[in-house]
Amino acid sequence: MTGSELAEVAIIAASGDATGMPTNDVKSTEERHLERDRKKPQDKMREAEEVYLLMHRNCRVSRNIRANWYFEHLDKPVQIYSGPNDMSNEMLVYGMTPVDGAVEEHVGNEQLLFTRNTKMIFFAKLYRQVYVLDLSPSTLVADDEAGCCLFTLLIEHFKACLYSLTRQMVLPGKQLTLRPAIYLTVLVYTPYLTFEEKTV
Missing domain, CATH: 3.10.330 (Vcp-like ATPase; Chain A, domain 2)
Incomplete structure (x- = not known):
């Protein structure tokens, strides 16, 4: 084997096979990173x-x-x-x-x-909640399909809303309990209730 042939064999052995492709012993950077992540999943x-x-x-x-x-x-x-x-x-x-x-x-x-x-x-x-309830005469009309008045449903839903609003909230992660201060204002509208003072 001549000197040029020996040099060619040495180059192939260092870089890969005879086709010029890298051998299995040589790993790409991505493969090394994936292997490192598999070895240390906790990190x-x-x-x-x-x-x-x-x-x-x-x-x-x-x-x-x-x-x-x-x-x-x-x-x-x-x-x-x-x-x-x-x-x-x-x-x-x-x-x-x-x-x-x-x-x-x-x-x-x-x-x-x-x-x-x-x-x-x-x-x-801190939260501020304002509710406006419509108690006009139309809410006292009986509904044949529902079997009750709209006023009854209005009060029931308002009660359920207040109950959900005052429930404590548990934050995920450390199970911390949130108890915010709530300032509540309820306004009721009815055409039969009037005031002598002028509204501003």
């Missing part, structure tokens, strides 16, 4: 499906502030806040659910990846 961060954000009660959290929070935390890990009440932050993460995870799963202090597919849910510690 792979899970994605967040829902993130529950508590809005500050002493400042107005506008849409621009919410959008800024979204872009600042996009493709970054987020964690449930477990410290004391922080009055400097406009929004704090108080609950999370992972992708393909149960709602009652206890995430604890685990960090989840906030992606563009993550749903943001905002809530507050």
